[in-house]
Amino acid sequence: MTLKLVDRLRPACIPVDTQAGPATPLREVRPGLLVKFECDNPGGSHKVRAARFIVRHAIANGNIVPGQTTVIEKTGGNFGFGLAIACHTHGVGVELAVGLGFSAVKRRCLELFGVRLIGLEMLERGATPREVVEWHLLHAEERERSYFYTDQFRNAANVAAHEFETGPEITAQLKAWPQVKKLTFVACAGTGASLVGITKALQSAGYAVAVVLVEPQGCDSRNGIFTDHKLEGMAVGVTPPFLDWSLIDDIRTVSFEEVVETRKVFARTSGFLAGNTAAACLYVANALARGATDDHKILSILYDHGLWYVR
């Protein structure tokens, strides 16, 4: 079902090269391990691509009318910054329900990016961000709003962003390693959109791809088992809606202590402070890189920077 939706989205989402910003770097951070620095996107993560695709697609479909529509979403994270940037370009307002668990710095930064935070009182009384969004959609008329709910967990343009932009960007960059024929892609999943979109693009370009899904210790997204954890963005409490489980070859869990240690070592050896989900993937990717060869490399994603997560 997802595939068909994505196919329908394709004409509205390409040509890719006129829409994407400059490519984020693909670096061989240690022999055998290639890392895509998605943290270098505007807004600081891969989610800006998803936001851009979703917003542009909605404008093309007439679901967002610049000057009239307000975008609404529940997020505390990177997708919110992406929406702020994508909507600002088109003069579209953004209202976000941000869970109180997210850092005050993030909330303040979202406001700096032009976002209006909604539902604080509801959240303080115990409502979930989803309930805040639902309440606002229900009361749109009296609040004189015409809302478009971007709904990143159900919007197939989220996958299209990575299948037709991030993925092709990686395959173009892989030409710098012409001997590579096989990739082990180490990734995590929130919505599952980046994992699936990038994998499909790699496969379409002719690479043999094995996918390793990284999960926080105690979580089993496939079976809907989630614990509280600090790896914001992955294993978010729902089975990733876009994840095609037939693509997954292996699942590895990582403890928070392993994430913290990996982030520290990576910072000291590379000069880059990785976010928590990136560090979790790096932990697994580092171990696998020991078995890499000239024609078989490990690929992972540096989803965002680590500064948010330093306590």
Ligand SMILES: Cc1ncc(COP(=O)(O)O)c(C=O)c1O
């Ligand atoms: C830091 C971080 N890592 C990983 C993910 C997962 O990305 P996706 O939703 O494409 O599965 C997210 C999603 O918000 C994120 O913010």
